[in-house]
Amino acid sequence: MSHNARWLPLALVASFVLFFQSKAIETNLSVTTTYQSTESYKVVYNQDLVKTSEAQLAQTRKKYDVGSVAKKEVIQLEAQLAKDKYNLATSISTERLDKLSLKQLLLLPSDTSFDVRQPDTLFSLAVLDPLKDVQTEAADWMPAVKLGMLNLASGKLDLAKAKAGYLPVISLTAAAGSSLGNTTNYSLGYSINNNFYQQAGLAVSLPLFSRRINKTNVEKAKIGIAQAELDLNNARIGLSQTVEKAYLNALNSQNQYVSAAEQMKYNTEALRIASEELNIGSSNLVDYIQQRNLYTQGLQQFIQAKYNAAMYLKIYEFYKGEKIILN
Secondary structure, X not given: OOHHHHHHHHHHHHHHHHHHHHHHHHHHHHHHHHHHHOOHHHHHHHXXXXXXHHHHHHHHHHHHHOOOOOHHHHHHHHHHHHHHHXXXXXXXXXXXXXXXXXXXXXXXXXXXXXXXXXXOOOOOOOOOXXXXXXXXXXXXXXXXXXXXXXXXXXXXXXXHHHHHHHOOEEEEEEEEEXXXXXXXXXXXXXXXXXXXXXXXXXEEEOOOOOHHHHHHHHHHHHHHHXXXXXXXHHHHHHHHHHHHHHXXXXXXXXXXXXXXXXXXXXXXXHHHHHHHHHHHOOOOHHHHHHHHHHHHHHHHHHHHHHHHHHHHHHHHHHOOOOOOOOO
């Protein structure tokens, strides 16, 4: 068997392997981005807001019972608690749909128990590796580029095979044999020795009438090589752009996380002051609820920015060949 004939089945197997690896990577990234969009964190902070509103309402009711606050403030806190409970119910419903999307991506049966684990700590900030280095590392191991290189090598073999059609075919034949006569006058050894014969032949086949077919095959192979080179170049450019997008997402999300953390610090302090002023009676309930709403918005932005920064960092590091694991 020729080298080309041996290589083609191996190339076919490698092509299938790279194809399935590529699909596995697509699924991995799809699951990661879907996990990123889940709103489990909203359930957590909405639960905290409900607890805070319940405690605040209980305290205000005690003040109302002794006549230190008006009924209006109790009703305002009851309305705020109802709003917080509604937001909690909405976030729980959204979380269930997000989990269903993840189960569908993972091809899990509907009766399979499934939950989204929230990591205790997230490392959202890190020094990003240079973009050029990660692009080079991704091109070395991503299946899309390897598959393009394999197709190009296969095309070059097809061209060599097509050009071989112009070459003459030389065949060598040989044969040896003996015959035994139906006689008793001669011994077996004598018969074999005298009737032993040998044949050898050499044949040369010239492709005189297949030149047009060979020319067509060569041109087709050249077109295949050109297409393979174009596909490989597109795969490299596409991968380079994808890694650059991951880099920009990681960089921008880290900047947003830093800004959200600073805003969260000021909102927390402002809410603490507003709560103390409300307790001592130097501020009204409307001002407190206003400040609490600002704190709630800041908390939501902070948590979302924290998760986004952690996830985009992991996706960027994934193109270096690292697994996506939240820690």
